[in-house]
Amino acid sequence: MTRKANIQDLDQLTNLFDQYVVFYKNPSNYEKHNAYLKERIENNEAIIFVASEDENPDKIIGFALIYVTFSSLALNKILILNDLFVDPSVRKKGIGEKLIAQTEAFAKELGSKTIRLRTAKSNNAAQKLYHKMGFVREDYLYSYDLTVS
Template identity: 40%
Template sequence: MKHIIKKASLEDLDQTAELFNLYRIFYRQESDLEKGKAFLKERFLNSESDIFLAMADGKAVGFVQLYKLFHYTKLQKQWLLSDLFVHPDFRGQGLSVALIDRSKQWCEETGACGLMLETEKTNDIGNSLYPRCGFEYDGLHNYYHWWK
């Protein structure tokens, strides 16, 4: 199947929100299309993330969302590959790799030093995909979070 990767804009909000909702369900969150749509709309309006869509026959079938960070040792901008999702009906066609490749190209275009990501230990697909795409596992750091 022929696909293209395009940078998403506010015009793509509805299709992006549908995929984002499926992505959140994949991570055991309750379906909430409207709340997810509002979240994405805010990211678009405030230029707080960059989203690329995998398009097949004019329909969005996958996405990657990147957030800008800064690396303290490299003293450069880097991108957090926060969200990556391909609709189950379109998996196995290289779309995840294409979205990651476009993210790497975005690093070049924006003068960033690279990409970082984290995924659940139980995400067998991601934990197999990322090393194949040139990501190195960082066993030196423990990642923690704090929620208010």
């Protein structure tokens, strides 16, 4: 089962989010991650979908964190699927697929035709899922980041 997260989900969501950032070689910091997610939820700055198993709907086992933005080239809204994570103990059960499907349904609801994401080059399991779900790896554009200090 997937649904939109609410403030009551914050503790469980933070636990999963903390695992997610550690996966990407960032330090664990429950308090900082909790404050970040709380701010996104309270200020409606992101859409967060959470997943649970049907037999235990109160236990969150995955999430998708999405930002809505715009594309000048598409002249439309696009969704940035910024973070997708499923608890390692329940992977390969279709949870990631359900979260992506929920994101796709949300995109259609908004009238957006594009969902964009990035993942680590070494994250082969995620890449396999994204290809399976119809994502196409972009080879035309490069992605650049500038760290501002």
